[in-house]
Amino acid sequence: MGNGIDEWIASKEEMLKTWRRELHQIAEVGFCEYETTYYIVQQLAELGFTLHTGQAVMEGDARFGVPSADELAAHEQRARDNGVPADFLAGMSGGFTGVVAVLDTGKAGKHTAMRFDIDALPILEEADAVHLPAKEGFRSRNEGMMHACGHDGHATIGLGIAHFIAERKEELKGTYTLIFQPAEEGSRGANAVVKKGWLDGVDQFLSGHLGIRPNPVGTLYSGSTHILATTKIDASFTGKTAHAGMEPHVGKNALLAASSAVLNLHSIAPHGEGATRLNVGRFEAGSGRNIVPGDAFLQFETRGITTEQNHYMKEEAVRRLEGAALMYDVAIDYAIVGEGLAAETDAYFLEKIPKATASSHYITDVHDRMEVNGSEDVTYMMQHVQEQGGLACYMIFGTPLAAGHHHKRFDWDEGALAVAVSALAHILAHE
Ligand SMILES: [Zn+2]
Numbered sequence: 412m413g414n415g416i417d418e419w420i421a422s423k424e425e426m427l428k429t430w431r432r433e434l435h436q437i438a439e440v441g442f443c444e445y446e447t448t449y450y451i452v453q454q455l456a457e458l459g460f461t462l463h464t465g466q467a468v469m470e471g472d473a474r475f476g477v478p479s480a481d482e483l484a485a486h487e488q489r490a491r492d493n494g495v496p497a498d499f500l501a502g503m504s505g506g507f508t509g510v511v512a513v514l515d516t517g518k519a520g521k522h523t524a525m526r527f528d529i530d531a532l533p534i535l536e537e538a539d540a541v542h543l544p545a546k547e548g549f550r551s552r553n554e555g556m557m558h559a560c561g562h563d564g565h566a567t568i569g570l571g572i573a574h575f576i577a578e579r580k581e582e583l584k585g586t587y588t589l590i591f592q593p594a595e596e597g598s599r600g601a602n603a604v605v606k607k608g609w610l611d612g613v614d615q616f617l618s619g620h621l622g623i624r625p626n627p628v629g630t631l632y633s634g635s636t637h638i639l640a641t642t643k644i645d646a647s648f649t650g651k652t653a654h655a656g657m658e659p660h661v662g663k664n665a666l667l668a669a670s671s672a673v674l675n676l677h678s679i680a681p682h683g684e685g686a687t688r689l690n691v692g693r694f695e696a697g698s699g700r701n702i703v704p705g706d707a708f709l710q711f712e713t714r715g716i717t718t719e720q721n722h723y724m725k726e727e728a729v730r731r732l733e734g735a736a737l738m739y740d741v742a743i744d745y746a747i748v749g750e751g752l753a754a755e756t757d758a759y760f761l762e763k764i765p766k767a768t769a770s771s772h773y774i775t776d777v778h779d780r781m782e783v784n785g786s787e788d789v790t791y792m793m794q795h796v797q798e799q800g801g802l803a804c805y806m807i808f809g810t811p812l813a814a815g816h817h818h819k820r821f822d823w824d825e826g827a828l829a830v831a832v833s834a835l836a837h838i839l840a841h842e
Pocket residue numbers: 559560596816817
């Protein structure tokens with residue numbers, strides 16, 4: 412096998428573009444991908460995969476940063492209004508989005524798992540025609556939510572490879588598990604998929620990302636390095652309001668406690684053995700000029716080049732939160748709302764992928780590993796597979812970028828879809 416793959420992909424290029432543009436229009440944030448999940452299930456329905464949805468996808472308690480019940484209900488109503496059938500929606504109620512598709516060829520062979528993240532971001536997409544999705548009429552219909560990281564492309568690549576596996580079932584061996592994962596942004600969903608057991612017994616794990624840095628279409632990185640471990644924390648300081656003129660001494664100033672925490676969080680000593688990061692990205696406090704502020708809220712994140720270095724940052728950060736609260740005699744409450752580990756692509760793939768893809772005319776330039784310097788919760792899956800003796804890979808599919816990831820004008824070249832499907836198909840065929 413190996414012959415005819417590119418010809419097969421060429422016959423699917425229009426389909427890939429259609430999937431991508433339809434998914435782009437129904438952009439939904441993490442754990443609210445109700446329309447997206449329904450769309451994916453419809454596209455997979457006739458292919459012979461066993462489809463698992465609802466509570467079968469994720470261990471509920473292992474999800475990080477699930478939106479409030481009110482927010483989830485509002486998104487469920489929106490999905491209902493936009494045509495998702497009530498019975499299907501009921502199965503996902505409470506933020507149980509995503510799909511796991513499994514196909515057993517019936518022949519002895521490797522168990523290969525692949526992961527495609529499907530969530531979007533809380534960004535109002537550019538409406539000006541300078542932005543291609545606006546110009547060509549496929550801008551997000553869900554105002555305030557946008558595929559600004561390329562996960563519409565990732566879901567499309569997953570649909571593409573699902574069709575490949577289904578159509579080539581007779582020539583393939585082993586079992587294929589395709590994970591359409593909710594809530595990658597903020598590192599919130601992958602851990603819950605792992606905890607449900609979907610990565611148990613997996614021999615080979617394939618995943619990847621479009622873009623990251625601009626590259627020509629046809630560029631493929633066989634792996635990644637410097638995926639940073641990360642922890643996302645929400646912290647609430649609760650003091651006591653008081654009249655700022657008459658009895659300021661009675662108040663407990665949560666704003667000052669949080670301010671002290673912010674400055675001290677940013678003064679954690681960097682770790683001598685590798686890169687660390689910390690960013691306080693949001694700060695809200697108080698209610699008015701003449702009131703001692705009784706509450707304050709912070710959102711921040713830590714990162715580290717290894718899981719240990721991130722752990723160092725997290726421990727130091729928590730001590731500073733507690734110290735600041737103690738100093739101002741206010742209460743501190745914090746929650747971990749997202750977490751990702753560090754992980755490396757196995758060297759096996761750096762050898763295998765250039766060989767497996769050599770005959771693809773879609774892939775013109777294969778590189779070794781890209782330094783990501785960002786975070787990804789796919790690392791939970793990679794680490795779980797590697798701990799069991801399996802092999803894991805995180806590729807980068809090259810594309811020019813109209814703007815950086817998470818920008819309202821983020822866009823990429825749809826030609827990268829065929830490159831990515833070609834890469835995965837050639838890897839599967841090269842057993
Ligand atoms: Zn992103």
